[in-house]
Amino acid sequence: MLNVALLGAGRIGQVHARSIAADKNSRLVAVADVVSDAARSLAERTGAKAMTIEEILADPAIDAVLIATSTDTHSDLIERASAAGKAVLCEKPVDLSLERALACQKTVGGESVMIGFNRRFDPNFAALKAAFDAGEIGRAELLSITSFDPAPPPVSYVKVSGGLFRDMMIHDFDMACWLMGGAPEKVTAVGSSLVDPAIGEAGDVDTAAVTMTWADGRIAVIKNSRRAGYGYDQRVELLGSEGLLSARNVLENTVEKITAAGAASAKPVYFFLERYMRAYETEWTAFVDAVENKSAFPVTLRDGVAALACAEAATRSSQTGETVTLTPDMLGA
Amino acid sequence: MLNVALLGAGRIGQVHARSIAADKNSRLVAVADVVSDAARSLAERTGAKAMTIEEILADPAIDAVLIATSTDTHSDLIERASAAGKAVLCEKPVDLSLERALACQKTVGGESVMIGFNRRFDPNFAALKAAFDAGEIGRAELLSITSFDPAPPPVSYVKVSGGLFRDMMIHDFDMACWLMGGAPEKVTAVGSSLVDPAIGEAGDVDTAAVTMTWADGRIAVIKNSRRAGYGYDQRVELLGSEGLLSARNVLENTVEKITAAGAASAKPVYFFLERYMRAYETEWTAFVDAVENKSAFPVTLRDGVAALACAEAATRSSQTGETVTLTPDMLGA
Amino acid sequence: MLNVALLGAGRIGQVHARSIAADKNSRLVAVADVVSDAARSLAERTGAKAMTIEEILADPAIDAVLIATSTDTHSDLIERASAAGKAVLCEKPVDLSLERALACQKTVGGESVMIGFNRRFDPNFAALKAAFDAGEIGRAELLSITSFDPAPPPVSYVKVSGGLFRDMMIHDFDMACWLMGGAPEKVTAVGSSLVDPAIGEAGDVDTAAVTMTWADGRIAVIKNSRRAGYGYDQRVELLGSEGLLSARNVLENTVEKITAAGAASAKPVYFFLERYMRAYETEWTAFVDAVENKSAFPVTLRDGVAALACAEAATRSSQTGETVTLTPDMLGA
Amino acid sequence: MLNVALLGAGRIGQVHARSIAADKNSRLVAVADVVSDAARSLAERTGAKAMTIEEILADPAIDAVLIATSTDTHSDLIERASAAGKAVLCEKPVDLSLERALACQKTVGGESVMIGFNRRFDPNFAALKAAFDAGEIGRAELLSITSFDPAPPPVSYVKVSGGLFRDMMIHDFDMACWLMGGAPEKVTAVGSSLVDPAIGEAGDVDTAAVTMTWADGRIAVIKNSRRAGYGYDQRVELLGSEGLLSARNVLENTVEKITAAGAASAKPVYFFLERYMRAYETEWTAFVDAVENKSAFPVTLRDGVAALACAEAATRSSQTGETVTLTPDMLGA
Structure with missing residues (x-):
């Protein structure tokens, strides 16, 4: 205990x-x-x-x-x-x-x-990772992560958040490093303030796309928006040498209605509490297991640093318009 | 030629x-x-x-x-x-x-x-049949056919049509005999006039459910409506000893829209011309092939008689409230 | 408290x-x-x-x-x-x-x-009911319930269960009465033992289809199998005068894999604990609320009797091959 | 005529x-x-x-x-x-x-x-464009195009093709300019040879991601692979200020199989002839209509030049690692 x-x-x-x-x-x-x-x-x-x-x-x-x-x-x-x-x-x-x-x-x-x-403990992303690790689509080639929040946070929060890349896309950087098996070599980011001008005035972006490449040529693309409007859009898609794995959204319910106006179905669940409640529970269980069994943690400080280094690089790239190379220094390696 | x-x-x-x-x-x-x-x-x-x-x-x-x-x-x-x-x-x-x-x-x-x-030549139903014939779900147990027209025909047509079972469900009877490998032993039908009272006054039904059983206990259920409103709803679902095969509808397009109001997608295509144009072409090619090669027809007069016998039995069952047994006489056997 | x-x-x-x-x-x-x-x-x-x-x-x-x-x-x-x-x-x-x-x-x-x-408290079926009650598809016409267990129970259980109609389809009878707003007038049932001969020898069926009609002509079809093999198949589909509402299965996860062999995705969750855990919680909350507020129960003994009367009628129908009319006596009305 | x-x-x-x-x-x-x-x-x-x-x-x-x-x-x-x-x-x-x-x-x-x-005449992309033009998701913010061929062409073809950006992604550049209403301001591209080393030796890439930004901050991301393995993967997704529009793939058929091994369904159709046959017909009809009615062409030489300018910029960016700005000169403006 x-x-x-x-x-x-x-x-x-x-x-x-x-x-x-x-x-x-x-x-x-x-x-x-x-x-x-x-x-x-x-x-x-x-x-x-x-x-x-x-x-x-x-x-x-x-x-x-x-x-x-x-x-x-x-x-x-x-x-x-x-x-x-x-x-x-x-x-x-x-x-x-x-x-x-x-x-x-x-x-x-x-x-x-x-x-x-x-997110590593979300049953959908975990199932995708397990299928990939089992070799079901061969070698990884092109990873795509879509991650949209339902609505932007207050500007007061944005100002102290460290910016979209450190605060929001940090999750996606970790997801990419996790799925690709390590940090990328290069990071290129573009970002815009399209959702709320006040976010732009605060020096941050609310809509962004980041491209990352690994030393062996593999590519990942991450898209973020602070405002999808319809809920929490959290998808991952990995093209491998033998096929494609994708994890789609979790919907509010499974009901479909078809009328002369078309077919209507449920939205994604609204935000991270609905989507990731079970992931938090599994995360905690994994921590307790590792401590009790004195085994390795499934996500480490090193992973946290790698994601932060990606965020740092993306922030710099979006400001300068240039591609940033991740140095060993940036990873503490 | x-x-x-x-x-x-x-x-x-x-x-x-x-x-x-x-x-x-x-x-x-x-x-x-x-x-x-x-x-x-x-x-x-x-x-x-x-x-x-x-x-x-x-x-x-x-x-x-x-x-x-x-x-x-x-x-x-x-x-x-x-x-x-x-x-x-x-x-x-x-x-x-x-x-x-x-x-x-x-x-x-x-x-x-x-x-x-x-319909036997529709690529979707043909793929379902091929998968079943290949043993992908084991032995057939429970078949379910949904077949709804977008809108009822004029009552003038209904009056000379022979009634819903002979005119509309005849397709589904053939589908059932085709998938189950022969005519059923017993047929029980219920029908109502819910769509248009004039159809009921003309002595016909516009909404119906038929249950058929084969001598070995296999069961099929057919549902018909003259008016789905949203298009041509044509689905088949077959439960076997090792799984389920289903053929879903063909939709107008693959576009999905998600907004705060929910997710919206396309309806099934509107009617048989849109849905079955390719099936008609394949049907004709199959006829020409059989004639040119002097090989057996893929659908015969005997099949037509079997479907009609089912329709006859269903009509009688819906009128008397009793289950009707298909005799060899009714099949010309 | x-x-x-x-x-x-x-x-x-x-x-x-x-x-x-x-x-x-x-x-x-x-x-x-x-x-x-x-x-x-x-x-x-x-x-x-x-x-x-x-x-x-x-x-x-x-x-x-x-x-x-x-x-x-x-x-x-x-x-x-x-x-x-x-x-x-x-x-x-x-x-x-x-x-x-x-x-x-x-x-x-x-x-x-x-x-x-x-099942009335399952978020999917509850959402379907709410949409119907809100008039989104007009008047009910044709209801279809699919309810397959993943695997048959031991024959020892079957022998004391009261039979498939009382033990398993009882849920679907309640679902039908709930959605259609009261008990049907007539019930016709067919059943077979296709899954396990021992179930047939014990005098029960493992595969069944029931048709019910209401006094105003509305129709419901229920399909049951004791063995879907792939998990818990629990679907409801209601055709109304203005469209179709359907509640699909809950899947194990949202991952899809596409390779040269085709697209693969997750099965339905395996059984009622996975599927209905949240429904049990909501059911209990509804009970506590009703007791605390001295308000009407959302499901009553009368509803339980109505479902049992349907089961009784279906059992009799499947044994005699005849349609059974539900009398006021059978409902205690 | x-x-x-x-x-x-x-x-x-x-x-x-x-x-x-x-x-x-x-x-x-x-x-x-x-x-x-x-x-x-x-x-x-x-x-x-x-x-x-x-x-x-x-x-x-x-x-x-x-x-x-x-x-x-x-x-x-x-x-x-x-x-x-x-x-x-x-x-x-x-x-x-x-x-x-x-x-x-x-x-x-x-x-x-x-x-x-x-592709502009594909019914799915056309429906997406029509919904966007009708204002169904508000203003465009983030566009995402996925375009994977089933298998790479022979290296002999690659050598004379002008490269992936001019030969293959040219379609996606046009799609992006069409949906966003004009050419982008900046183009950043990364490309790798992951599918076939011979393609890399020929100086081309087979896997690529391109980010484009418009002067007002809107962003588009295009992903290309010469080899999806499973068929022709052609998807478009547009995030707007009020929601998301996406056009999914066209599948070989609508059959789904569920067994203990999971759910299996059909792949996307294999290549452009299967996917775009109808688009070619509609394209031709549009041309004939414009000629007969002396009205404007729906896709002009100017559009062709814009797409080629994007391809030129992407080729250069992938070679230099730098973002390329589209000048008026490059568009002939």
């Missing part, structure tokens, strides 16, 4: 609290939050204790911490929790600063911490 | 004229119609000659006749054309009277004439 | 235990089972108490009972729990004996108890 | 011969080919006359020429046929040399000739 402390009692922290409760091998014992009321309230609902981070890290009865605080605190908390001997699952992204993330990786090691790239 | 005469220059006759022209091994040389203007007009457009049926049957240069006249003339024309030594393809149904069709079969033989059950 | 006792700690009882725990307005306080170890074990895992039925019914702190015992005890327990003033949710079917169920209904009243027809 | 001469009796010429015959307002009267046997053979089969190009251009009875000769002759023939007063439909691409195509455009004018971008 893993005794777990949750750092961060916000929206995503509450999602994780549910997963911790649902796993019969883990127990939520402590909650910390800078807003102490938030910690207290979540602690009460879950039978845990509201504690400070200091108390948590000092408590030998606590085996693991789940870091779901604001991004700028991730690297610090990873370092402190690791130093305190806790097993760590940290939400993505590792950091907004690639430099800081690299320093963190240098300090704690690339494999010692698990990063919460939840 | 097969020299062909077309008997009947109406809508379906014109469809066949196109298929005859499209097949490089056949040539339309003569057209007959009770409305001599119709014959003349079609003959002119196709480079054929308007002739009377008597002239056609007496002309030794004519190898084959395609009978697309009104149903009440089919049996007579089959007999006369056969007697004149012509190869015959006759539109479905063989006759509205099972008795008359049986007499015709007795006269000319069950295998000597091809009947135009076009 | 509703204090709940669970009668029956078997497979379906455990499913309900989870739903009771998941609903924040209910609490599982007691578990009873004829196998006292089963009750004790489930009680321990859930923090409830193992009690006898007598103790439960006598305990004023218990507000509601969920009856998930063997079918032959349902009517008795409904009557005893009702007499004890408990709110009651009873698993389907009400009883194997229509006579006994009618007596039970007479004793406790048709609306006083909720029956667990879980 | 338009009297038409066909220049080029190869594979695509024969496709056009069929369309000319199928249109009741046009008649194929002459065929020319550098291989005089090919011209004679096609002429015989179609009832046309084998003639030299000189004879054709000099013959006042010939109204229109369809240029389906090798690409390097297109510009010359466009100029000569225009000078001779013939209506011209010329196959894509206009030329392999943008310079030569621009000169041709300068000579004959951008709107005087129709270019054969057949």
